[in-house]
Amino acid sequence: MKSFLPNDIKDENRKIIFDILLQNPELAKVEITEKTAMSFVTVSKIVNFFEKIGLLTATGESREGSGGLGRKRTVYRFNENSYVAIGIQTIGEQTTALLVNLHSQIIDSYSIDHPVPFYSEAFAALFEEIVERMRNKAKETNSVIVGIGIGVDGAINTKRKTIRMRTQGNQEEDYHYEAILDNLRNKVNLPILLENDVNASILAEFRKLENADEAPTDLFHIAVGDGVGAGIMINKELHRGFNASAGELEYMCFDPDFRKTPSSVGWLEGKLGINSLKNMYDLNSDKDRAACADYIAKHLALVITNMISILDIHRVVISGKTIDLFPELILDGVRHYVKQYTEWAPTISVSDSKYSTAIGAAVLILQREMITVLSA
Secondary structure, eight states: OOOOOHHHHHHHHHHHHHHHHHHOSEEEHHHHHHTSSSOHHHHHHHHHHHHHTTSEEEEEEEEOOGGGOSSOEEEEEEOTTSEEEEEEEEETTEEEEEEEOTTSOEEEEEEEOSOOOTTSHHHHHHHHHHHHHHHHHHHHTTOEEEEEEEEESSEEETTTTEEEEEOGGGOEEEEEHHHHHHHHHHHHOSOEEEEEHHHHHHHHHHHHHHHTTOOOSSEEEEEESSSEEEEEEETTEEOOOTTSOTTOGGGOOOOTTOOOOTTSOOHHHHHHOHHHHHHHOOTTSHHHHHHHHHHHHHHHHHHHHHHHHHHOOOEEEEESHHHHTSHHHHHHHHHHHHHHHHSOOOEEEEOOOTTHHHHHHHHHHHHHHHHHHHTO
């Protein structure tokens, strides 16, 4: 068993109260004490610290003690905009940046509708422009930006410190991301975190379910569009795998004769990628649209069946440009074929969040950097 030092205990108590305040935006010190096993003196010290760093503000209101007896209780309000993060998603031909608060709410957004590869100098220039805009917005809301999360549609290998991204002509190339991130950090002097786009996205999907009191223990999120990828949460924790490449579904294959070449995409991406589908079907034809939706549903159902049978996951979210072609038809088809293949009926839904990667990337950096704030 780990033996905690005094500072460890202090930090853990602060984290517990911070989590309580995230769920209960207005509380008195006694009410916080009642929700914990801490003494009133400990809670009072932490609340005073949170007030000092701007997380809490005394509202000027007070509440009677239990049964109307005892001293009145000063009520404190949680300042969700006190600390914020920038979330950036670069997927396909669009880059979007969000300023996100402690409740995962969007304060500001900014999008560029032309391709700006993460590894390019053009991205570094855009990055500085984004941060300057968000800093100005943060001043308006009296917010402190704690860091920047970047979600990129590439395969990240944390052992090799590389990100594999698609270049022209469907070629793939590995880039050493630490040098890229160091360059960006030097430009803005803020902590930066890099994450795969779907790994970031699943955190936003989970947070949304959590806010609706529907948070599952496990979640599988598959995104299909310019590429194919998945995010996996097990026991409410993001599962990245040994090389942080869990969920790289583009290479999933159900054809024993398939052979990958340097200029070809993975088997599954070749089946479900938006460009492949547009070459296979006339999406202006009702007949082709119905055939395309059925084709997508069958292949998605195969993927979902294999993943949930291995991981025993009941909750599934699907998203991406491919799904956006005909979401209702695809969703109905996926549910039908999964039931056909397994006789199971997992809960499958279509994501309605356009910027889940940017939100998730912001949530990740907020989670990491708020530990530093709470430990000050």
